[in-house]
Amino acid sequence: MTQTERDMQLVKSQPLTVKNAHRVAMIRKKESTEPPVPFHFRKKHLGMESFVHFSGKPEDEKELRPTDFKDWEVTEFKYPGYLEDLWEAACNAYRWSSFDPDIRGESDIMIYEKEIHDDLKRIPAERHEEYIAAYKQKFAAQLSALARCASPMVTGRSGFNVYKHEKANRTYQNRCEELRRWRDRILKTMERTKEEKLPEEEKQEKAWLSLKRDIESSADTIHELDTGKCRGYNRALFVSSILNKVSTYAGHGEVEIVQKAVEFISEYNTRVKKPIITPRNKFFTLPETAREIREKLNIVKGQENRELAFEGGTLVWNYGKNRLQILFDRIPEDDKRKELKTSGFRWSPKNKAWQRQLTPHALSAAKRVLNLQTLQP
Incomplete structure (x- = not known):
C-alpha cells in the first residue's frame, strides 16, 4: 500500500456527493454505528447513458440513487480528487455537443483522475505536485476547447456554422493530442531516469531477459518452419533477426549478454534435429567481437x-x-x-x-x- 493510499484511509469522513462518487470505495449512513459498506459506482448500465449505483454486496443489487447521497458519508476513497475543481467545467464543456453533458463530464473526470493516479505510481513522490499541476492545466485547456465544439443534433441545424465548428473540433483534437504527447514524454523520461538508477547487475539482467524473449520467439518460429508446423515465412529472415539483435549488443561491448545469447542458441540446438543457427554462422563469433569492442571502448573512455x-x-x-x-x-x-x-x-x-x-x-x-x-x- 502506497503512502497516498494510506492517507486516503486516514481522512475524516466526507459527504457522499455527485462530484466524488466515482472515486468512493466505502460509505456508511450518517450518524450510524454500523460498519462501512462498499460503494459500487455505475455498477449496472441500463443503456443510453443511464447507470445505477449499488451499496453493500454487488449481488444484493441494493440501489443507491444520487438523490439519496445526502444521507451517506464517505469513509474511504480509491484516490484523491485531483480534478474535482474542474467537475463543472467538464460537464459544461458538453452542453453544445451531448444530450447528457453531466454524464459525459463526470465520465471524463473519472477517466482522467484514474489516469493521473496510475501515472503517479510511476513518478517519484517529489515530482507529484508538479505533474498534477501541469496535467490539470492541459486538461483545463482541453475542456476549454471542447466547450467551443457543438453538434447540430443538440443545437439544431438552423444557422449552424459548419466551418466554424469544424475549426473548433480541430482545436479540441490538438489540445487532446498535446496532453497525450506531454504525458508520454514525461512518463518516458521518468522510466529512463528509473532505469538509470538501477544497479548495473539489474540493468544487465533486464536487458538479457528482454533479448532472450525475442531470441526464443524467433527460434521457436524457425523450429516450426523446419518441422512443417508453420509455413509461409522466410527462415533466413528470422535467423538474421537473431543475428542483428545480438550483434547490436556486441557492438556495445556487452560481453556477458552476448555470451548468454550464444549459449542459449547452442543449448536450443541440442534439443532440435536441425540447428536453429549452424555452427559456421558468424553468430558464434560475436562473443569475441564483443570482447574486442569492450577493450576499445575502455581505451576510449579513458581519453x-x-x-x-x-x-x-x-x-x-x-x-x-x-x-x-x-x-x-x-x-x-x-x-x-x-x-x-x-x-x-x-x-x-x-x-x-x-x-x-x-x-x-x-x-x-x-x-x-x-x-x-x-x-x-
Missing part, C-alpha cells in the same frame, strides 16, 4: 573529453559516456529541434545536452545539423 565551440553553443566528445553532445547557449527553435531528432540526437535532461552515441555517423550528423564545414573525428 580526456574534447570540446569544439561553434556559434551558439559547444560540441562535446564525451568519451566517458560514449556520447557526442551538443550544448546550445539557448533553447533551439522548433525546426532545429526537429532536425536534431531526425538526425538521431535526443535531449538528455540529466546532462542538459542533445546527444547520441559517439560514432562516425554521429559526427557526420552533427556536421550537417550545425553546418560545420570542417569537423574531424
Whole structure:
C-alpha cells in the first residue's frame, strides 16, 4: 500500500456527493454505528447513458440513487480528487455537443483522475505536485476547447456554422493530442531516469531477459518452419533477426549478454534435429567481437573529453559516456529541434545536452545539423 493510499484511509469522513462518487470505495449512513459498506459506482448500465449505483454486496443489487447521497458519508476513497475543481467545467464543456453533458463530464473526470493516479505510481513522490499541476492545466485547456465544439443534433441545424465548428473540433483534437504527447514524454523520461538508477547487475539482467524473449520467439518460429508446423515465412529472415539483435549488443561491448545469447542458441540446438543457427554462422563469433569492442571502448573512455565551440553553443566528445553532445547557449527553435531528432540526437535532461552515441555517423550528423564545414573525428 502506497503512502497516498494510506492517507486516503486516514481522512475524516466526507459527504457522499455527485462530484466524488466515482472515486468512493466505502460509505456508511450518517450518524450510524454500523460498519462501512462498499460503494459500487455505475455498477449496472441500463443503456443510453443511464447507470445505477449499488451499496453493500454487488449481488444484493441494493440501489443507491444520487438523490439519496445526502444521507451517506464517505469513509474511504480509491484516490484523491485531483480534478474535482474542474467537475463543472467538464460537464459544461458538453452542453453544445451531448444530450447528457453531466454524464459525459463526470465520465471524463473519472477517466482522467484514474489516469493521473496510475501515472503517479510511476513518478517519484517529489515530482507529484508538479505533474498534477501541469496535467490539470492541459486538461483545463482541453475542456476549454471542447466547450467551443457543438453538434447540430443538440443545437439544431438552423444557422449552424459548419466551418466554424469544424475549426473548433480541430482545436479540441490538438489540445487532446498535446496532453497525450506531454504525458508520454514525461512518463518516458521518468522510466529512463528509473532505469538509470538501477544497479548495473539489474540493468544487465533486464536487458538479457528482454533479448532472450525475442531470441526464443524467433527460434521457436524457425523450429516450426523446419518441422512443417508453420509455413509461409522466410527462415533466413528470422535467423538474421537473431543475428542483428545480438550483434547490436556486441557492438556495445556487452560481453556477458552476448555470451548468454550464444549459449542459449547452442543449448536450443541440442534439443532440435536441425540447428536453429549452424555452427559456421558468424553468430558464434560475436562473443569475441564483443570482447574486442569492450577493450576499445575502455581505451576510449579513458581519453580526456574534447570540446569544439561553434556559434551558439559547444560540441562535446564525451568519451566517458560514449556520447557526442551538443550544448546550445539557448533553447533551439522548433525546426532545429526537429532536425536534431531526425538526425538521431535526443535531449538528455540529466546532462542538459542533445546527444547520441559517439560514432562516425554521429559526427557526420552533427556536421550537417550545425553546418560545420570542417569537423574531424
